[in-house]
Amino acid sequence: VHKQTNSTTSHNHTHCSIDTQTYTKLLDQKKMSLDKNLLSKLAVGDKHGEDSPYFDGWKAYDNNPFHPQRNPQGVIQMGLAENQLCSDLIKEWIKANPHASICTAEGVDGFSDIAVFQDYHGLKQFRQAIAAFMERARGGRVRFEEERVVMSGGATGANETLMFCLADRGDAFLVPTPYYAAFDRDLSWRTGVRIIPVECNSSNNFQVTKQALESAYLNAQETGIKIKGLILANPSNPLGTSLDRETLQTLMDFINDKQIHLVCDEIYAATVFAEPRFISVAEMIQEMDHVNRDLIHIVYSLSKDMGLPGFRVGVVYSYNDAVVTCARRMSSFGLVSSQTQSFLAAMLSDQIFVDNFLKEVSKRVAKRHLIFTEGLKEMGVSCLTSNAGLFVLMDLRQMLKDQTFESEMSLWRIIINKVKINISPGSSFHCSEPGWFRVCFANMDEDTLQTALQRMKHFVLRHRENKKRKSFQENLKLSFSSMTYDEHVRTPTLMSPHSPLVRT
C-alpha cells in the first residue's frame, strides 16, 4: 500500500509537471466558474462602473500625488469636485463653540443620549437645521418642512434610495447627458433601474430640449421599457450651469403630462457664483399649481455646499408622503452618525454663521473660477460658460487629432501621464461630443492652481507650435513612446489606491 501511494503521488507529480500550464489554466477556469456561482451577479459583474478613465485618473494621482515641496513633479488632482476654500470659517466657528461637540469637555454631558440615538427620523434639531439650511441655500425663497427631511448616506445613498422607492428592476429613468460619472452605480447598480440617456450637445450649450426628451421617451416605450421619471442635476455636474425658469417649466410640464417622477439633484444649490441665479424645483412648484407634487423629489447633501463630503450627510426631500415613509425606512442602511448630526445641528442653527458662510462660498468660488478661466483664456483655451459648481467644462476639441472619443482618450492619456494633471474626459460623463474635459478648481490652494495652469500653458503652446509645423502627432508619438498609459495605472488589488464611489 505504501508503495502504491508513493507511485500515485509520483505519477501525479509527473503528470503535473508535464502539463503545468494547461493544468493551471484548467484549475483557474474551474476556480473562476466556482467563484461565479459562489458570489452574486453583482459581485462578479462590472456594473459597479469603476473601470472608467474618471476613476483611473484618480488612481494615477494616488500613485504619484503632487506636493509643492515633497513631489513637485507629481500629478495634480483636478478630478475631484471638492470645496476646500471655506473650511477656515468652520474651524473658527468650532473654536468659538466648544459646546457644539459631544466630544469636548464643554459638550460631553450630552454624550450618552446622543451616542445611543439611532431613531431613523434623525435628531429633531438636526432635521430642523437641515431644512433651514436648505432654505438659506436657495436664497430663502422657499420653505422646507422638517418632517420631510430624510437622512441618507450622502447624495450617493439618497439617489439610490429614491430609485428603490420609485422604480422596480428594469424600469428606467431619463437622464440628460452629460451626467455625473457615478450615476450608473448610484442609481442602477444595486437597484437594477436603467438609465436612458437624453442626448444634449454644445450647439445650445448642452441644454435639454423637450424634443430630445419626447424622443427618448418614445424610443423607450417602443422597446417596452417603462419610464418612471426624469433625473435632473441642477446645477449640473459636469456642466456647471443651472436651469433657467423656462426650461424648468418645460421639464416639469413634461413629467406632469406623463405623470412620471422628477428627481432633482440640487447638491450644488449654494455653489452658484454668477448670474443667472439658481432656481430650485421647490420654487417652481410654488408657481406651478397644476403639477402633481407627489411626483417631485429633491436630493440634497452637505458635501458640496458646506465642503463636508466626509460627514456623509445626504438628504431625500420628497413631496410624496409615501416616499418620505419608505425612504425613511431605508435610511436605516445609511443613517448619519449621531455625533455628526448633533454637531451640524448646532452649527447650522447659527444663522449668522450660515448666512456669512454661504456668502463667502459664492464669493470665493467666483474668484477661483475667474482666476482659472482667465488663465485658460490667456492660453487660448475656452470653457463652457458657467455660473455654478466647483469645475468647468473645458473645450479642447481643437486639440483632438480627429473628433472621436478615441482621440479624446489619447489626449487624456497625454495630459495625465505627461502634463501630469488629472482631469476627467467628457466620455466618462456620457458626453455626446468628444473634446470636452471637466476640470475641478476648488480642491487645492491657489499656488497649486497656478502650477496646473503653467503646466497646461506649456502643453497647449507646445501643441500649437507642433501643429503649426504639421508634425505634432509624429513628434508626440516619439517623445511619449516610452510612456504608455497602462504602466501608470495599477491593476486593482485588495486595497485599490483610492475610493472611487463618491460624489464628485
Added chain:
Amino acid sequence: VHKQTNSTTSHNHTHCSIDTQTYTKLLDQKKMSLDKNLLSKLAVGDKHGEDSPYFDGWKAYDNNPFHPQRNPQGVIQMGLAENQLCSDLIKEWIKANPHASICTAEGVDGFSDIAVFQDYHGLKQFRQAIAAFMERARGGRVRFEEERVVMSGGATGANETLMFCLADRGDAFLVPTPYYAAFDRDLSWRTGVRIIPVECNSSNNFQVTKQALESAYLNAQETGIKIKGLILANPSNPLGTSLDRETLQTLMDFINDKQIHLVCDEIYAATVFAEPRFISVAEMIQEMDHVNRDLIHIVYSLSKDMGLPGFRVGVVYSYNDAVVTCARRMSSFGLVSSQTQSFLAAMLSDQIFVDNFLKEVSKRVAKRHLIFTEGLKEMGVSCLTSNAGLFVLMDLRQMLKDQTFESEMSLWRIIINKVKINISPGSSFHCSEPGWFRVCFANMDEDTLQTALQRMKHFVLRHRENKKRKSFQENLKLSFSSMTYDEHVRTPTLMSPHSPLVRT
C-alpha cells in the same frame, strides 16, 4: 358661455353631493391604483417588516415613556438592546483626550483633511483601530487584517451588503430560529434574498442541529430554491447564548461540505459575561484548515460592545478577496462619518482604555444580568440560561392560556398595556414555541430596573392567585375590558413615533 360654465359647475357640484360616499371611495381607489403604479413594489409592499409587535411595543413606549418623576406610570422600555452601563468611561476618556476630536480647539487643526475625507477604504488609522478592537473583543486569540475591514452603516448595512455580494434575488440563506426581529428587512427587503428558517426549540436550549439544517437544506432544494449560505448570530440575539466549539465545528463542516457561505453576526462578541467563553469563527478557521476560507464572513459593529449605536459603525470582515472588494464598493452607500472615524481611531487606539472598557462591560453586564434574573427567580419566573447579550429570554409558558401564539400575543398585550413594560414576544423573533419573551436589562438605570421588577412581580403574583382561584381568565377579561390593544398603538403617520429599523 359664462352661463354654461356656471351650469356645468353647478351640475358637478350637485352630482358630487348626492353620491359623496361612493364618489370619494372611487376617487380613493383611483388614487391608490395610481399610487401603486407610481411607486416601486418595495414602497407599496409591507416587506419592510415594521408591522410587528416588536415595533408596536416601541411605539407604545414612545407614546407614554416612563420617567421616575415626570411620568412614573409610563411604559418602561425593555425592548431595546442597548448598553447604557459604560458610557461614563467614554466620557472620562473624552475629557482626558481633547485632541481626539476634530471639533475641539485642540483637535481642529485636523478638521480640513478629515472633513473632506471620503475614501471608501476608510481612514487607515480607523481600519487599524477597528481590526485591533475586534481582536481584543475576542480575547486576543485571533488576528484581523486591517485590509479586510470594510465599513458599513451599522450591522444593518453590513448584513444587507453581504447579501448583495453573496446572493441573487430569489436565492436563500438558512437562519436558525429564533432570530433577530429585523433580519427580514436587513437581509431580504431590498436584496430579494430569502430567509429559510431552521427551527430550533427549547428541548435542547434552542441549539441548532445538523439534522435540522440538512432537513431545511433538502426541503429548499426540493422546491427549487438555491441555498447560498447559513447565517449565525453568535452570540445569539434573542437567546443570549454563544455557540460551543462542537456546534461551531458541525456548522462549519456543514457549510464546507455544501460549499455555501457562512455569515457570522458577532456583534455581541465582547458582551459576554459568563462561561462558556465566546468562540469566534475567526478562531475556528485557525483550527479547521480544511474549511474554504472564501466562504467565511463576519459582521461586526460598535453598537453593542461599545454602546455606540448612534455612531453607525458596522463592519464587514470577509476572508474572500472578491467579497472585500465588492463590499467596499458598496460601502459608499453607508460610509461612517469621517468625524466619527477619526474620533474612534484615536479612542480605540488607546489599548489601556480598550482593555479596561471591555473588562468593565463584562463585569457590569454580568452584575445587571444577575440582579435581573435573581429578581425574576424570586417571583418564580425563569429564563433561558445565558452568558451573553443585553437581554434574557424569559419563560412565561406557564402564564399562557394555552400554548399558542395567539395566547402569547394576548399576554404581551396585557404586559404592555397593563403592566406597562415593553418586552418582545418570541413570535417577533420567529420563535417556534409560544411563551418566550425577550427582555432587555441594560438600557436603563438600576432604579428603573427595580421598578420594572416590582411591576412584573405584582403581575405574576396576581396572575398566580387568580389562577389558583381558577377564575383568572374571566377576571382578566373584566378588569381589562375597557383597555384594548389598538387604542394604545397609534396608526402610522408621516412621522411615526419611533424608528424601528435598528439593530436591537
